[in-house]
Amino acid sequence: xxxxxxxxxxxxxxxxxxxxxxxxxxxxxxxxxxxxxxxxxxxxxxxxxxxxxxxxxxxxxxxxxxxxxxxxxxxxxxxxxxxxxxxxxxxxxxxxxxxxxxxxxxxxxxxxxxxxxxxxxxxxxxxxxxxxxxxxxxxxxxxxxxxxxxxxxxxxxxxxxxxxxxxxxxxxxxxxxxxxxxxxxxxxxxxxxxxxxxxxxxxxxxxxxxxxxxxxxxxxxxxx
Amino acid sequence: xxxxxxxxxxxxxxxxxxxxxxxxxxxxxxxxxxxxxxxxxxxxxxxxxxxxxxxxxxxxxxxxxxxxxxxxxxxxxxxxxxxxxxxxxxxxxxxxxxxxxxxxxxxxxxxxxxxxxxxxxxxxxxxxxxxxxxxxxxxxxxxxxxxxxxxxxxxxxxxxxxxxxxxxxxxxxxxxxxxxxxxxxxxxxxxxxxxxxxxxxxxxxxxxxxxxxxxxxxxxxxxx
DNA sequence: TAGTGTAAGTGTATAATGAACACATGAGCA
DNA sequence: TGCTCATGTGTTCATTATACACTTACACTA
Numbered sequence: 369x370x371x372x373x374x375x376x377x378x379x380x381x382x383x384x385x386x387x388x389x390x391x392x393x394x395x396x397x398x399x400x401x402x403x404x405x406x407x408x409x410x411x412x413x414x415x416x417x418x419x420x421x422x423x424x425x426x427x428x429x430x431x432x433x434x435x436x437x438x439x440x441x442x443x444x445x446x447x448x449x450x451x452x453x454x455x456x457x458x459x460x461x462x463x464x465x466x467x468x469x470x471x472x473x474x475x476x477x478x479x480x481x482x483x484x485x486x487x488x489x490x491x492x493x494x495x496x497x498x499x500x501x502x503x504x505x506x507x508x509x510x511x512x513x514x515x516x517x518x519x520x521x522x523x524x525x526x527x528x529x530x531x532x533x534x535x536x537x538x539x540x541x542x543x544x545x546x547x548x549x550x551x552x553x554x555x556x557x558x559x560x561x562x563x564x565x566x567x568x569x570x571x572x573x574x575x576x577x578x579x580x581x582x583x584x585x586x587x588x589x590x591x592x
Numbered sequence: 593x594x595x596x597x598x599x600x601x602x603x604x605x606x607x608x609x610x611x612x613x614x615x616x617x618x619x620x621x622x623x624x625x626x627x628x629x630x631x632x633x634x635x636x637x638x639x640x641x642x643x644x645x646x647x648x649x650x651x652x653x654x655x656x657x658x659x660x661x662x663x664x665x666x667x668x669x670x671x672x673x674x675x676x677x678x679x680x681x682x683x684x685x686x687x688x689x690x691x692x693x694x695x696x697x698x699x700x701x702x703x704x705x706x707x708x709x710x711x712x713x714x715x716x717x718x719x720x721x722x723x724x725x726x727x728x729x730x731x732x733x734x735x736x737x738x739x740x741x742x743x744x745x746x747x748x749x750x751x752x753x754x755x756x757x758x759x760x761x762x763x764x765x766x767x768x769x770x771x772x773x774x775x776x777x778x779x780x781x782x783x784x785x786x787x788x789x790x791x792x793x794x795x796x797x798x799x800x801x802x803x804x805x806x807x808x809x810x811x812x813x814x815x816x
Numbered sequence: 817t818a819g820t821g822t823a824a825g826t827g828t829a830t831a832a833t834g835a836a837c838a839c840a841t842g843a844g845c846a
Numbered sequence: 847t848g849c850t851c852a853t854g855t856g857t858t859c860a861t862t863a864t865a866c867a868c869t870t871a872c873a874c875t876a
Binding site: 378379380381382383419420421422423424425426447449450452453454461463465 | 602603604605606607643644645646647648649650671673674676677678685687689
């Protein structure tokens with residue numbers, strides 16, 4: 369903190385939060401986008417987000433915006449990066465703190481918000497043109513998500529409470545875009561000790577029923 | 593970006609940058625602190641930093657503040673995290689974007705700045721009481737630095753252009769607070785192919801002279 | 817100039833981890 | 847009862863990580 373600048377002396381930027389809400393749907397990694405209904409970028413798809421209120425923390429702002437625009441609550445949320453190029457918003461200086469959120473299939477119900485704005489999940493591979501620098505933000509978030517798969521149990525944010533090992537493996541394969549060997553995957557996952565067999569099995573399917581597993585605790589931890 | 597908030601409608605927070613400048617000196621990992629000469633926290637040590645100007649990028653603000661307060665230029669700089677708890681600054685709402693910078697021994701000359709403020713390097717282990725939430729920021733930065741040692745060549749930011757393998761190893765040992773086996777360390781470092789023997793050797797020392805090595809390129813890259 | 821002090825430099829054996837690979841099992845259903 | 851289909855399970859080999867000790871090259875001193 370330099371002594372040369374009075375807190376109130378200079379123009380202040382606006383500060384916003386933008387949230388990448390990832391989910392897995394139909395075997396694809398998707399993110400939530402909102403169609404803008406005002407300028408700039410009217411009609412363009414953008415990340416959910418909005419301005420940070422003067423009395424709320426950044427995390428709270430991200431939670432609030434996410435809830436207002438998707439109805440999602442109590443999900444994993446992690447600060448990603450802060451983007452602050454002077455011209456990233458054509459109106460005025462806006463610095464945006466970005467977040468990554470993960471939701472399981474059942475956790476979101478769109479358009480729960482008062483204003484019935486257009487909101488939809490898009491495959492991260494076939495995204496439309498995005499407003500502002502949001503394409504860059506998505507790229508950054510994807511990279512972070514892929515990295516974190518490797519050394520944390522972050523994947524639990526994308527799964528229901530009980531899941532089969534095949535489902536778990538599919539999530540890894542979808543996000544990392546790789547094929548994984550089934551036996552090696554199971555050995556490695558089980559050796560972490562983070563998940564345990566529930567004893568229950570899938571029912572009503574026309575083949576051998578799979579064991580359902582659960583994460584022993586719901587905290588994201590570093591696994592190696 | 594929600595449509596419910598006009599850019600100009602609400603109070604805006606102030607946005608600052610704070611920089612963790614790490615260096616190695618006397619076999620210790622140290623960071624630069626500045627003694628505050630104004631309220632709040634008058635007389636308390638704090639991270640170098642200051643307010644982001646309305647027309648400059650966050651990176652530029654961090655570079656500028658670092659230069660103003662330490663005279664250091666052109667060193668490795670990486671955004672860490674953004675801290676925005678509503679009461680973290682008692683004056684008003686200040687959101688701070690934090691950076692980590694790395695400097696070799698020769699790169700800094702303190703008090704090059706106009707105002708002859710108190711500035712000094714402190715061992716990260718024995719830090720004085722810090723202003724604001726700066727202790728938390730240091731803790732976060734240290735963790736990031738330790739992690740990055742493991743999977744990048746970030747260490748080059750702390751070393752001079754030419755260095756011995758023993759010096760390199762010492763940097764790892766100091767930061768990670770571990771003893772490392774000399775032979776295994778050399779095998780691993782050399783196998784990355786990122787450094788090469790310069791052909792020159794240390795001179796004028798009372799024992800077998802060590803080969804000087806250099807990083808083949810000065811970019812920080814991920815090594816595994 | 818021989819001897820001493822000191823850090824540099826070097827290899828091998830063992831353990832742990834990662835990668836490749838194929839077939840029997842149990843449920844629903846016809 | 848037999849067909850279909852995804853589940854579930856072990857071993858071999860290659861790679862990587864770990865543990866560990868002696869010789870070398872220089873400066874200095876006697």
